[in-house]
Amino acid sequence: xxxxxxxxxxxxxxxxxxxxxxxxxxxxxxxxxxxxxxxxxxxxxxxxxxxxxxxxxxxxxxxxxxxxxxxxxxxxxxxxxxxxxxxxxxxxxxxxxxxxxxxxxxxxxxxxxxxxxxxxxxxxxxxxxxxxxxxxxxxxxxxxxxxxxxxxxxxxxxxxxxxxxxxxxxxxxxxxxxxxxxxxxxxxxxxxxxxxxxxxxxxxxxxxxxxxxxxxxxxxxxxxxxxxxxxxxxxxxxxxxxxxxxxxxxxxxxxxxxxxxxxxxxxxxxxxxxxxxxxxxxxxxxxxxxxxxxxxxxxxxxxxxxxxxxxxxxxxxxxxxxxxxxxxxxxxxxxxxxxxxxxxxxxxx
Numbered sequence: 001x002x003x004x005x006x007x008x009x010x011x012x013x014x015x016x017x018x019x020x021x022x023x024x025x026x027x028x029x030x031x032x033x034x035x036x037x038x039x040x041x042x043x044x045x046x047x048x049x050x051x052x053x054x055x056x057x058x059x060x061x062x063x064x065x066x067x068x069x070x071x072x073x074x075x076x077x078x079x080x081x082x083x084x085x086x087x088x089x090x091x092x093x094x095x096x097x098x099x100x101x102x103x104x105x106x107x108x109x110x111x112x113x114x115x116x117x118x119x120x121x122x123x124x125x126x127x128x129x130x131x132x133x134x135x136x137x138x139x140x141x142x143x144x145x146x147x148x149x150x151x152x153x154x155x156x157x158x159x160x161x162x163x164x165x166x167x168x169x170x171x172x173x174x175x176x177x178x179x180x181x182x183x184x185x186x187x188x189x190x191x192x193x194x195x196x197x198x199x200x201x202x203x204x205x206x207x208x209x210x211x212x213x214x215x216x217x218x219x220x221x222x223x224x225x226x227x228x229x230x231x232x233x234x235x236x237x238x239x240x241x242x243x244x245x246x247x248x249x250x251x252x253x254x255x256x257x258x259x260x261x262x263x264x265x266x267x268x269x270x271x272x273x274x275x276x277x278x279x280x281x282x283x284x285x286x287x288x289x290x291x292x293x294x295x296x297x298x299x300x301x302x303x304x305x306x307x308x309x310x311x312x313x314x315x316x317x318x319x320x321x322x323x324x325x326x327x328x329x330x331x332x333x334x335x336x337x338x339x340x341x342x343x344x345x346x347x348x349x
Contacts, residue, residue: 001015001024002024003017003024003101003102003105004060004098005024005060006053006057006060008026011026013026013027013028014026014027014035014049015027015060016035016047016049016053016060016061016062017060017061017062017101017105018037018042018047018062019061019062019063019064019072019073019108020042020045020064021037021039021041021042022105022108022109023039025037025038025039025042026038027047027062030046031046033048033049033054034046034047034048034065035047035048035049035062045064045065046065047062047063047064047065048062048063048064048065048067048070049062049063050062050063050070050071050072050075051070051071051075052071052072052075052097053072057094058090058093058094058097059072059074059075059097059101060101061073061074061075061101073104073108073114074097074100074101074104075097076116077100077104077114077116077125077126077127078097078100078126078127078128078129079117079126079127079128080127080128080129080130080134081093081129082096082129082130082131082134082153083131083133083134086131086133088157089131089153091156092129092131092153092156092157093129093153093156095156095175096129096151096153096156096175098175099174099175099176099178099179100127100179102176102179102257103176103179103180103183103253105257106180106253106256106257107183109256109260110256110337110341111341112187112337112340117147117148123147123190124147125147125149125186126147126148126149127148127149127150127151128148128149128150128151129151129153130150130151130152130153131152131153131154132152132154139152139154140152140153140154142155142178142182143182143185144182144183144185144186146189147186147189149179149182149183149185149186151175151178151179151182155175155178156175161173161174161175170234170235170236171319171320172234172319172320177250177254180249180250180253180254181246181247181249181250182246183249184245184246184247184248184249184250185242185245185246187249188242188245188246188249191336191337191340192245192336197336197339200332201241201245201332202241204325204328204329204332205241205244205245205248205329206240206241206244207241208240208241208242210240210241212240212242215239215240216239216240219236219238219239223235224236224238224239225238229321229323230323230325231323231325231326232244232247232325232326233247233248233251233320233322233326233329234247234320244329245329248326248329248330248333249333251320251330252330252333252334255294255298255330256294258301259294259297259298259301262301267301269300269301269303269304291330291331291334291335294334295322295327295330298322302317302318302320305317305318306318
């Protein structure tokens with residue numbers, strides 16, 4: 001069973017992600033448009049399928065019976081979808097929503113509050129999945145502003161995305177990476193701006209008050225500094241402290257999600273040569289885990305992933321180097337998220 005599945009190929013039962021239990025599970029009919037999970041801990045609960053699951057087949061999440069919203073937590077955040085009359089846009093919408101659901105899963109696991117613009121107009125979150133044909137003027141640019149994340153539909157086209165990746169000299173460019181990067185900008189506004197940790201942020205990432213437009217223009221005119229790998233997770237992170245934060249935030253989500261997946265499969269690495277890294281068998285991604293433990297487990301996992309890819313004749317799946325300054329930034333993000341959990345999200349004044 002995979003996170004994207006909607007039907008079991010063995011028993012033909014429908015499958016859905018059950019957000020209250022945070023698991024993928026099978027469903028059994030429980031009345032008109034109602035479903036029940038056979039899991040013992042869900043015995044008293046019934047579910048409805050997300051309207052985008054039932055009517056459009058672009059979702060596979062369920063909703064609690066008492067929830068009045070016809071859309072699941074992920075789908076209700078999308079306030080603009082691609083123009084479905086355009087060729088290929090329905091497939092693009094599906095791919096975009098798959099990536100967004102993985103993002104939402106991570107945010108829920110990290111216990112970061114997620115509210116829609118309907119619930120909180122000032123501080124809520126919304127996604128707009130836009131194609132160039134839906135706007136006039138310049139092409140759609142993926143980005144974030146005031147809680148609204150715009151994702152260009154063109155990024156769902158593998159060929160187009162690969163062309164952009166090569167043109168921009170990026171070793172890693174994925175749909176999920178875009179979502180994780182842009183949500184980083186959103187949480188900078190929520191967790192860092194005008195907060196008590198802003199000074200600490202500036203010590204690590206730099207002063208975000210420098211002109212962003214000028215920084216971006218300088219980057220595209222002159223490129224990244226030659227020694228960017230010594231201080232940044234990616235070349236784009238060197239543009240401006242905001243981008244450094246967003247790139248580092250996205251990387252932290254890459255790490256936690258991948259480590260959780262490895263742990264759920266019971267993956268173990270047993271070194272056979274002195275000096276080879278080893279993955280702890282009991283790794284888990286709860287926020288109580290010390291950050292040093294996360295780093296200790298991340299190195300051997302990426303070592304194995306890259307070796308496997310090379311054995312298949314593929315490029316490294318993890319084309320990054322974690323320098324000491326980058327690790328310090330990731331540690332700051334880990335601590336910021338952990339500090340936000342018990343007391344709810346800090347809100348900028």
